[in-house]
Amino acid sequence: xxxxxxxxxxxxxxxxxxxxxxxxxxRFQNILQQIKAIKSHSWLDMxxxxxxxxxxxxxxxxxxxxxxxxxxxxxxxxxxxxTDFDKFELGDRRRKLMYPVTGPGIFSNDxxxxxxxxxxxxxxxxxxxxxxxxxxxxxxxHLLTALPPADLHSGFIEVDLMPLFFRMTLDSASETxxxxxxxxxxxxxxxxxxxxxxxxxxxxxxxxxxxxxILDRGYMKPFGLIYGLWRATKxxxxxxxxxxxxxxxxxxILEFLRRPxxxxxxxxxxxxxxxxxxxxxxxIELKSEVLNVLMAGRDTTAALLTNTFFMLARRPDLWARIxxxxxxxxxxxxxDYETLRNMxxxxxxxxxxxxxxxxxxxxxxxxTENITLPRGGGTDGQSPIFVKKGQQVNYHVYCxxxxxxxxxxxxxxxxxxxxxxxxxxxxxxxxxxxxxxxxCLGQQFALTKASYVLVRIMQEFELIENRDAEPEWKxxxxxxxxxxxxxxxxxxxxxRKN
Ligand code: HEM
Numbered sequence: 441x442x443x444x445x446x447x448x449x450x451x452x453x454x455x456x457x458x459x460x461x462x463x464x465x466x467r468f469q470n471i472l473q474q475i476k477a478i479k480s481h482s483w484l485d486m487x488x489x490x491x492x493x494x495x496x497x498x499x500x501x502x503x504x505x506x507x508x509x510x511x512x513x514x515x516x517x518x519x520x521x522x523t524d525f526d527k528f529e530l531g532d533r534r535r536k537l538m539y540p541v542t543g544p545g546i547f548s549n550d551x552x553x554x555x556x557x558x559x560x561x562x563x564x565x566x567x568x569x570x571x572x573x574x575x576x577x578x579x580x581x582h583l584l585t586a587l588p589p590a591d592l593h594s595g596f597i598e599v600d601l602m603p604l605f606f607r608m609t610l611d612s613a614s615e616t617x618x619x620x621x622x623x624x625x626x627x628x629x630x631x632x633x634x635x636x637x638x639x640x641x642x643x644x645x646x647x648x649x650x651x652x653x654i655l656d657r658g659y660m661k662p663f664g665l666i667y668g669l670w671r672a673t674k675x676x677x678x679x680x681x682x683x684x685x686x687x688x689x690x691x692x693i694l695e696f697l698r699r700p701x702x703x704x705x706x707x708x709x710x711x712x713x714x715x716x717x718x719x720x721x722x723x724i725e726l727k728s729e730v731l732n733v734l735m736a737g738r739d740t741t742a743a744l745l746t747n748t749f750f751m752l753a754r755r756p757d758l759w760a761r762i763x764x765x766x767x768x769x770x771x772x773x774x775x776d777y778e779t780l781r782n783m784x785x786x787x788x789x790x791x792x793x794x795x796x797x798x799x800x801x802x803x804x805x806x807x808t809e810n811i812t813l814p815r816g817g818g819t820d821g822q823s824p825i826f827v828k829k830g831q832q833v834n835y836h837v838y839c840x841x842x843x844x845x846x847x848x849x850x851x852x853x854x855x856x857x858x859x860x861x862x863x864x865x866x867x868x869x870x871x872x873x874x875x876x877x878x879x880c881l882g883q884q885f886a887l888t889k890a891s892y893v894l895v896r897i898m899q900e901f902e903l904i905e906n907r908d909a910e911p912e913w914k915x916x917x918x919x920x921x922x923x924x925x926x927x928x929x930x931x932x933x934x935x936r937k938n
Contacts, residue, residue, distance in 0.1 A: 450828060453810050459826040460817030462509065465490070465500035474502065481914045481924055484801055484838045491839050497816025497825065508804075509813070509825065509833045512840040514868035516813040520805050520833060521868075521876035531806030531832070538735070540682050541645045543724065545732030546881075558881075560719055561729060565881050567710045568616055573777055575620075576892045579612040582627035584900065587931075595932050598907055602746040602926030605893075609742040610639055610734075612889070617730050619711035622692050634688050641684035646739065646919040648678050689731065693723045735919070737882045743799035743922035744890050748789060749897075750797075750913055751854055753906040753929045758856065761785050766898040780891045788856035790890055794872035795847070796854055797913060799920045801838035803874070807831050837871055838921075846870070902934035 453459075477486035490498075490510075497511040511517065520528050529550040538548035546557035583604050590597045607626040615623035624635035696713055712733070716726060752759050765785040769775075780786070807827045817823035827833060844851045846869035847858065858864055873880035880886075908928040916924035 450810065450826070454826045457812045457824055457826070459812055460823035461499070462816040462821070462825050463495045463498040464507070465494055465498050467501045470500045471502050481916070483917060484836075484915050484921070487802075487836045488839045488842055491836070495816065495821050496843075497813070497821065504832065506828070506831060509816075509827060509831065511813070511816060511833060511835050512843065513813075513815050514840070514846070514866075515815050516833075517835050517840070517871065518868040518875070519813055520835065521871075521874065521878065524811060525877050527807060527809055527811045528805040528833070529808050531804075533804065533806070533832070537649055538732075540679070541642075541649065541685065542731040542735050543728035545728040547732040547736045554878075557729060557732070560716060561733065562881060564710075564712050564715045565885065567715070568712065568885055573775070573888075573892065575612055575615050576889055577774060577896075579608045579615070579627070580893060580896050582611065582625070583608045586627045590933065594930075596903075596905065596930035597932070598928075598930045600926040600928045601749050602742070602923065605742040605745040605749075605927075606643070606739070607639065608893070609738045609745075609889075610642075611635075613734055613738045613741075616710070617712040617733060618692060618696070619713060622696065637684055638688045641681040642734075644681040645678060645685065646735075648681075649919055650917070685731070686727070689727050690723070693727045693730070697721060697723060697726075733882075736880070737886065739918075739920035739922070740799040740882075741886045741889055743797075743920050744790065744793060744886065745893055746923050746927045747797040747799075747913070748793040748890070748894065749904075749927035749929060750908075750923045750925070751793060752789075753904050753908070753927065754911075755854070756904075758789060759904050762789060762894065763898050763902070766895050770895065770899070772899060775892055775895045777888065780888060780895065783891065783895070784860075785856070786891050786894055787887075788859040789894070790887060791859050792854055792856040795841045795870060796852070797921075797923070798837045798841060798872045799922065800872070800874070801915075801917075801921045802834060802836045804832055804834045807833065840869060840871070843869060897931075900934060901931040903930075903932040905930040 473486060474483065477483040487510075491512050496513045497509065497516060499507045499509050501507040530548065531550070535544075535548055535550075542548060544553060544557075546554065546561055549557050586604055586607070587597050588599055604627070610626050611624050624638060625633075626635040626639045629635040693713075696717070713726060713730060716729060720726065752762075762785050765783055769779050769783055807829055809829050811827050812824040813827055813833070814824055815822060817825040841847070842851050846866050847864070850858075868875060873883040873886075906928070907930050908925050910925050914924040916922050
C-alpha cells in the first residue's frame, strides 16, 4: 500500500510540474558498451558519443536497480550544484567509497557535518596560498634531484614526469598540511620509509576503490557478498593499505598534539594542522580532515601537471610560447605570486588542459526529495524532468567540456588561444573545479602550484621532446583521472650565463 501511495504521489508531482520523460537507454546495451570501453580505455569517449547520439540528458541503468539520470546540460548542472543545492547530496555511494580511506570529512560529508567541515577548513585556504611559494620551490628542487642523468651524447634527460609530479604533490601537500618537520619526502626517502609506505598505500587504495565499490551496488550485492566471504579467507590488501595510511597519520597527529600549542604568529610559515587545531583537538577529526584535503588536492594537481606536459611534449609551438612568456616575466628570477597570476599564456594553457582533460571527469549527486531538473524531457528535450527522491544524477564534466555548442566546432581540439576570445563565456559549461556551494576550495592553490612548476621547468629546460609512441591521450581512471601513459618526455637543460 505504501508503494502504491508513493507511486501516486510521484505521478501527481510529475503532472503538477509538467515533467516529461527523458530518452531511455537500454540497461543491457549500457553494460555491454561500458565493459568494452573500459577494456579499450575509451570509457570517457564512449560517453561523449552517447551524449551526441542519444541526448544531452537521458536515463539508463547499469548494476543499479533504479535508473540513473545522465546529463551534460549546463542548466541541469546549475540546478544540481547551485539553485537546488539543498535538495541534492553526495549520498551513501560517496560515503561508502571514501570512508574506509579518509574517514568523514569535507570531501565525503553531507548536510550539517559538511557545513561544519567547510567552516573549519575554509579560512585556511587564503593563508595557504600566499605563504606557500617557498614550499613549492623546495619540492621542485627535490624533483630536479630525482631526475635521471642526461644522456652523454644528446644531453637529453629521458623521464616519465608523472611519478615525479605525484611524489612532488604528495610532499608539498603534506608540508602545507602537516608542517615541514612531519612532511613526507617521497622524492628523496629510501624504499621502506614512512613516506614511501604511505604513498604506495595511498595510491593503491585509490586505484582499487571503484572496483571495490561496484560490488556493493544494486544487482551486484549478492556477488559482493560471495566475494566478501571468499576474501575473508585471504589477506585483504585494500584494508591493509587503509591501515597503513591511517596508522602513519595517527602517529603524526598524536606527536603533533603532544607538542605545546604555538602562539599565533603571522610571520611564521602557515601549517594547516596548526590552524585547525585552534578549533579542535580531536585526533580523529584532525586526521580525517587532513586525509580528506590530501585526497582532494594531491592527485588532482599532479594529474593536471601530467596532462599538461603530455600536451606540451607534442606541441613545440605551445612550449615556445610559454618559454617566451616565462623569460619576459621572470628571466632567471624565482617566480612571485602576483606575476604568476597574470601570465596569460600559462593561464590559457592550464584552462585548456582542465577543459579537455579534467582530473575529475564525472561526478554524481543523489536527490534528497522529489524534485525537477529544468531540461531534458519530451521529444525536444526542453521540458522539465522528474527526479525521484533517492535517484542518482550523474554529470560528465569531460563530455560537457567537449560540447560544440559551448566551445565551437573545434571543441575537441587542444587550442589554448580559445580562452582569449571575449565571446567565450561557458558559465556552467566549464566546471573543472565544480561550482556552487561545494566549489573546490583549493582552486587557486592548485593553479598557483601548477603555474609555478610550469614556469620553473621552463626556466630550467630549454627543450622538450616526446618519448611516447602513443599519439593520443588515453584515460587512466581511478579516483582522479590522468594520462594512462603518463608524460614520457626528454628534457634538455638550459645554460644560463648569469
Ligand atoms: C587541478 C586541481 C584540482 C581539481 C581539478 C579539483 C577539483 C575539485 C572538484 C571537481 C571538487 C568537487 C568534488 C565534489 O563536490 O564532488 C573539488 C572539491 C574540493 N577540493 Fe579540489 N581540485 C583540485 C585541487 C585541489 C587542491 C590543491 C585542494 C587542497 C589543497 C583541493 C581541495 C578541495 C576540497 C577541500 C574540496 C571539497 C569542497 C567541499 O565539498 O566543500 N582541491 N575539487
